[in-house]
Amino acid sequence: MSLLDGFLVRAALAGVGVAISAAPLGCFIVWRRMAFFGDATAHAAILGVALALASGLPVFVGVLLMAMAMALFVGWRDAAQSADAALAVAAYSALAAGLVAVSFLEGVRIDIEAFLFGDILAVSRGDLAVIWGGTALVISLIVWRWDAFLSSTLNEDLALAAGIDARREQLLLTLALAVVVAVAIKVVGALLISALLIIPASAARPLASTPERMAQAAAGVGALSALLGLWAAWIFDTPAGPSIVCAAAFFFVGCSVLSRKSS
Amino acid sequence: MTALVKMAGIDLRHGGDTVLHGVDLKIAPGEIVTVVGPNGSGKTTLLRAILGAVKPVAGRITKRPGLRIGYVPQKLAIDRTLPMTVGRFLDLPKKIGRQEAEAALTRTGAEALTDRQITDLSGGQLQRVLLARALVGKPDLLLLDEPTQGLDQPGSAEFYTMIAEVRQVLGCAVMMVSHELHVVMAASDRVICLNGHVCCHGTPEHVAGAPEYRALFGTGTKGALALYRHEHDHAHDHAGHDHG
Known part of the structure; x- marks a missing residue:
């Protein structure tokens, strides 16, 4: 019996994998004030689930396609300034349309809760491969484009003066977001993906004085949250996805309080 | 000497409106050019066109091959x-x-x-x-968009002195947008006055005396103009040569 046979071990690996790709990407979401953008992309995932079930595609592929479509759509529409309300409209419309679309599927009995809140304890070896593949892809992209991402986040015209096309960097970030959504839906579900992006990054903020430190700290907080959340879910028999997000929130409060005391 | 940037018959748009029409302009190495004009006259758009952030809808922008641009945005x-x-x-x-x-x-x-x-x-520290x-990339051309916004008068005077020094040491050309007519004019080799098009250009003295310029800034901004004239009377000692 190999180690991966334990469902708890698989769950832990899945949680940690998603957390360490979501957290650094989440830093950019926070710095660029794109929280609603993340929501819209994540909520479109439910529409992707419906698409996958209707067409027979793997759920991962359906979610990835739909998240990309949504991210590109809102990214293109709001190139000038991301209007809060417009993004919220997109986010909730996508979620509602997805839920309605799933209900239309005849003959398919699915547990929609698994897609809304995640089903980390049911992660298979195949899921693990997809999760870690996606994580490797996103981390490589972030490491490769780090300086360009950071420059275009600071100021688009400054980036341009240095020969960096901010629109292209935003597009790459958007695609990375779609990948994270697609791998995270199994772990925390469409409703809580944004939490995994934003809470670890926000918790890491007071710990860091450079963007690199903040991204690393966010990954650490994310991974610890995944493990702590799983442990709590096991001990207290609570839903795993929400428990992971609660753990992240716990770290956020802890870091905020500690930093206020020390400053 | 070849020009760093040459614009011929440029039309520029901002948010669906044509804000600049038929702009011809050259920037020579080492000169300080100041762009003045009322709000919405296309000053920032012109700067961003040189940067490459705005594509002209008509006309041509030619940059010297390998031109290095340093950019100071209006705000960060x-x-x-x-x-x-x-x-x-x-x-x-x-x-x-x-x-x-x-x-x-x-x-x-x-x-x-x-x-x-x-x-x-x-604000002053951030501008510095x-x-x-x-300056890190050793630019041939420095673009500054209202670099002294939010600084008090001594602060902005100090900033312009610094720009003049930088130009002297690095030999780069400087193109800046400003609304502080009186301070900026004394520090410039050449002034371009915009209002939807280039309404007048030349040495600071020439532009200040031009009827187009007076029509723009002579009414409604009497205080500023009076201040400018006062300063201007004492600022004849710099080497201005007419590019017009």
Whole structure:
């Protein structure tokens, strides 16, 4: 019996994998004030689930396609300034349309809760491969484009003066977001993906004085949250996805309080 | 000498409106050109067109091959959630090393700020840091968009003196947008007055005396103009030569 046979071990690996790709990407979401953008992309995932079930595609592929479509759509529409309300409209419309679309599927009995809140304890070896593949892809992209991402986040015209096309960097970030959504839906579900992006990054903020430190700290907080959340879910028999997000929130409060005391 | 930037018959749009029409202009190496004009006259759009952020809908922009541009934006809105020291900021997007960063900061009088967080800087400090960063790549052309916005009068006078020094040491051309007519004019070789098109250009003296310029700034801004005239009377000692 190999180690991966334990469902708890698989769950832990899945949680940690998603957390360490979501957290650094989440830093950019926070710095660029794109929280609603993340929501819209994540909520479109439910529409992707419906698409996958209707067409027979793997759920991962359906979610990835739909998240990309949504991210590109809102990214293109709001190139000038991301209007809060417009993004919220997109986010909730996508979620509602997805839920309605799933209900239309005849003959398919699915547990929609698994897609809304995640089903980390049911992660298979195949899921693990997809999760870690996606994580490797996103981390490589972030490491490769780090300086360009950071420059275009600071100021688009400054980036341009240095020969960096901010629109292209935003597009790459958007695609990375779609990948994270697609791998995270199994772990925390469409409703809580944004939490995994934003809470670890926000918790890491007071710990860091450079963007690199903040991204690393966010990954650490994310991974610890995944493990702590799983442990709590096991001990207290609570839903795993929400428990992971609660753990992240716990770290956020802890870091905020500690930093206020020390400053 | 070949021009750094040449514009011929440029039309520029901003938000669906044509804000500039039929602009012809050249920037020669080493000169300081100031762009003035009322709000919405297309000053920033012109600068962003040279940068390449705005594509002209008509006409041609020719840049000297290999032209290096340093850019100082009007403002830098960094979210407080982004931790960024001055030193790290100068290292973007290319690592330049501590020594070069400190040299650039020293040139703009910001050497003490290397380890400070950008979001903690005052307006004047931030301008110095932005200028230092623009100088890191040894630019041939420095573009400044209202660089002294938010500075008090002594602060902006000091800033323009620094620009003149930088030009002298690095030999780069400077093109800046400003609304502080009286201060800026004394520091410029050439002034371009915009209002949807180039309404007049030439030496500061020439532009200040032009009827188009007076029509724009003579009414409604009498205070500023009076102040300008006063300063202008004492500012004849710089070497102005007519490009018009």
